[in-house]
Amino acid sequence: MLEWLKEPEINFPEQLQHAGFEHGVCVGQIQAKAGLTQSTVSEYLSILQRAGFIEATRVGQWTYYKRNEGAFEALSKLIQSNL
Amino acid sequence: MLEWLKEPEINFPEQLQHAGFEHGVCVGQIQAKAGLTQSTVSEYLSILQRAGFIEATRVGQWTYYKRNEGAFEALSKLIQSNL
DNA sequence: TTGGTATATCGGGAAAAGTCGATATATTTG
DNA sequence: CAAATATATCGACTTTTCCCGATATACCAA
Numbered sequence: 001m002l003e004w005l006k007e008p009e010i011n012f013p014e015q016l017q018h019a020g021f022e023h024g025v026c027v028g029q030i031q032a033k034a035g036l037t038q039s040t041v042s043e044y045l046s047i048l049q050r051a052g053f054i055e056a057t058r059v060g061q062w063t064y065y066k067r068n069e070g071a072f073e074a075l076s077k078l079i080q081s082n083l
Numbered sequence: 084m085l086e087w088l089k090e091p092e093i094n095f096p097e098q099l100q101h102a103g104f105e106h107g108v109c110v111g112q113i114q115a116k117a118g119l120t121q122s123t124v125s126e127y128l129s130i131l132q133r134a135g136f137i138e139a140t141r142v143g144q145w146t147y148y149k150r151n152e153g154a155f156e157a158l159s160k161l162i163q164s165n166l
Numbered sequence: 167t168t169g170g171t172a173t174a175t176c177g178g179g180a181a182a183a184g185t186c187g188a189t190a191t192a193t194t195t196g
Numbered sequence: 197c198a199a200a201t202a203t204a205t206c207g208a209c210t211t212t213t214c215c216c217g218a219t220a221t222a223c224c225a226a
Binding site: 110121122128141143144145 | 171175
């Protein structure tokens with residue numbers, strides 16, 4: 001999912017019919033692509049959010065998630081310096 | 084354990100009474116510090132070895148493990164480029 | 167070769183993570 | 197407000213991981 005969210009235009013072209021990608025990709029799109037149930041995907045995304053890797057934006061009845069690139073850089077640096 | 088192995092002299096001073104650190108630290112030393120059973124520590128180390136993060140050297144009845152720094156750099160870069 | 171020490175492997179029980187269906191909450195629309 | 201839609205949360209079951217004791221293997225010393 002994290003890799004998918006690097007290129008929303010390529011991985012979630014269907015969303016274009018409803019919205020743009022300013023705030024990322026909505027749960028339903030990710031779920032369809034993942035092939036897991038709605039509850040599972042929703043839980044995954046909230047875990048990733050709590051871990052800081054993605055950010056959520058609620059717009060109406062949709063929740064959009066997008067990557068927080070800073071978290072990935074920080075992880076890479078943490079591995080470099082601490083591990 | 085991986086962090087401990089960055090500074091064997093500091094984290095495993097007892098080993099000096101028996102051997103140096105050329106090949107790393109032996110399982111018994113790591114086990115004592117970890118506070119887990121011998122079998123658990125042995126299994127951990129062999130997993131880390133198969134994953135490429137540490138290298139094993141058998142000397143007599145002892146097995147010494149030391150870090151493979153290249154693997155950590157590779158992981159850091161993989162996270163930077165792929166994740 | 168026998169016994170002692172260090173490590174590895176095996177089998178199983180406990181804990182954690184993954185996944186689901188059912189249900190709850192939030193939002194929009196009529 | 198009621199129905200429809202999108203997402204979140206809950207409880208239960210399954211799978212995986214963690215960790216142990218017991219045992220096997222390897223090496224050394226007498």
